[in-house]
Amino acid sequence: MPPPTTTAAKAERLLNLVIALVNTTQFRSAAWIRRNVAGYFDTPSDEAFNRMFERDKNELREIGLPLQSDGNDGYRIPPTEFSLPPLAFTPAETAAVGLAARLWSTTTLQSAGEQAVRKLREATLDGSQDPAAGDRDWQFVDSVLQPQVRTADPAFAPLQAATVSRRQVGFDYRKQPDDPPVKRRLQPWGLVSFRGKWYVIGNDLDRGGQRTFRLSRIVGAVSATGRQGAYEVPADMDLLEQVRRVAEPNDERQGRLLIRPGRAVGLRREATLVAAAPVGVPDASDELLVPIVGLWDTARRIAGAGDDVLVLEPADLRDAVIRILTAASRLDPELAEVNGHG
Numbered sequence: 001m002p003p004p005t006t007t008a009a010k011a012e013r014l015l016n017l018v019i020a021l022v023n024t025t026q027f028r029s030a031a032w033i034r035r036n037v038a039g040y041f042d043t044p045s046d047e048a049f050n051r052m053f054e055r056d057k058n059e060l061r062e063i064g065l066p067l068q069s070d071g072n073d074g075y076r077i078p079p080t081e082f083s084l085p086p087l088a089f090t091p092a093e094t095a096a097v098g099l100a101a102r103l104w105s106t107t108t109l110q111s112a113g114e115q116a117v118r119k120l121r122e123a124t125l126d127g128s129q130d131p132a133a134g135d136r137d138w139q140f141v142d143s144v145l146q147p148q149v150r151t152a153d154p155a156f157a158p159l160q161a162a163t164v165s166r167r168q169v170g171f172d173y174r175k176q177p178d179d180p181p182v183k184r185r186l187q188p189w190g191l192v193s194f195r196g197k198w199y200v201i202g203n204d205l206d207r208g209g210q211r212t213f214r215l216s217r218i219v220g221a222v223s224a225t226g227r228q229g230a231y232e233v234p235a236d237m238d239l240l241e242q243v244r245r246v247a248e249p250n251d252e253r254q255g256r257l258l259i260r261p262g263r264a265v266g267l268r269r270e271a272t273l274v275a276a277a278p279v280g281v282p283d284a285s286d287e288l289l290v291p292i293v294g295l296w297d298t299a300r301r302i303a304g305a306g307d308d309v310l311v312l313e314p315a316d317l318r319d320a321v322i323r324i325l326t327a328a329s330r331l332d333p334e335l336a337e338v339n340g341h342g
Contacts, residue, residue, distance in 0.1 A: 013039030014056055018065065018077065027074025153215035156191070158222040159200050163188045165228040168205070172219040181219040186211070187231045190239040199243045203231065212246045253292045255302070256312040258285035263308035267301060285310070292317060299324055 016038050021028060034040045034049050043049040057075070060067050066081040155171065162169045169188055172181035185205040192199050197214055204211035259267065261277050267290055277284035292298045292314075299320035302309050311318040 009039065013037075014059065017056060018060070021067070021075055021077040022079055024076055027068075027070040027072075027076050029073050030075075031073075033075070153198055153218070155200075155215045155218040155222045156198060158224060159188055159215070160191055162222070162224045163190055163200075165224075166231055166233070167224045167228055168226045168230060169222050169224050171222045173213055174217045174219060184213070186213070189233045189237060191215075192239045192243045194240070194243045194247050197247070199247070201237075201239050201242050210242065212243055247294065247297075253314060254289040255292050255298060255314065255317045257288050257290060257302070258310040258312060259288055259305075260285050260308045264305040267305065267309065287312075295320055303328070 017033065017040075020033065020037050030050075030053060033053065034043065040049060040052070043052060057067060065077060068076050068078060159169060166187075168185060170183065170185050173184045174181050183206075186200070186202045187205065188200050188202040190201055192201065197216065199212050199214055201210065201212050203209070254272075256274070257267070257271070259271075261284075268288065271288040271290045274287040274289055277286050290298065295317060299317055302311060302317075303321050303324040311321050
C-alpha cells in the first residue's frame, strides 16, 4: 500500500523530479523516472503513476519551469534556462548591501548579515565580471562607507530583537531632553532611521494607540517581557510615513527672518525675499520668509547660522532657536539635540 499523500511528500517528490531532470544532458523517459526518482516507484499501478506524473508535469509548467519533451516520452529541464542569470552589482548596489551589513553588525543579525554578504561577494566574483573591479567595490564599502551607518543607541539591539519576536518592551523615556523620564510600555512594530536618527513605532500600552519614540530619548535599559508572538503588526502600516509625520510635521506657517547679506546661503535657497537690505546702511539685513518644515528641524538650521540670522516671528520658532543656542553654549550634547517626539 503506498504511503499517504501529503503536501510535504508532494513537494519532496517535485523537488526530486526537478533535480533528476536538470542534472542530465539526456531526455529521461517516464519509465526511467518511475524507477529512479523517489516518490514515484511506490505507485501501485501504471495508471496511478501516469496520473501522478501528468499532474506533476503540469504543476512544474505552471510555476514556470521549462520542462522539455523530445516527443517520444522523454523529458528534461535545460540547465541554461533553469538557472538564474549571473549575479552582478553596480557600485551603488554594492554600497547599499554593504551598509545594510554594517547596520546588522551591531544587532542580533550580525551572524546572518556576515554570512549573506560573504555569499553575495562570492557570487559576484565568480568570473562573470572583472574580479579586481568587483573586489574594489566591496573594499570601498568596507573602508570608506562603513562609518556612514551608526547605531550607537544602546536601545537599538533589544528593540530590534523584541520587534522580530513580537514581545512587549518597557523603558524610561524623556519626551523632551530636559524632562524627567517616564516609564513607557510598548508593543514595537518596527524601527526606522530618518534624517540620521532612529525611531521605534508601536502600540503604546499606557496611553493607548500608535506612538513613535526616538531612541536617543530612551533612558537606561530596554526590558522585554511576556511571550513571543504576543501581538500582530498592522499589515498596512507604513512605518516610514508614520515617522515622517512626527519628525517632519506639516506646518503651513513661515518664519520671518533677518539675514545678513551674503550669509546663510542654505536658508536663502528656499526662502522668499521680502525686503533687501538698504545699500550703504551698516549692519542692515535682508528680510526673508522661510517655510517651517518641522519646527525643531527649522530651528536647528537657523541656529546653525549663528548670529547671521535673527528670527522675528513666530514666537515658538524664536524660542526654539534660543533654546538650542543656549543648550549648545553649555556644551551639553543631550540638550543640544532638542526635538519634540514621543
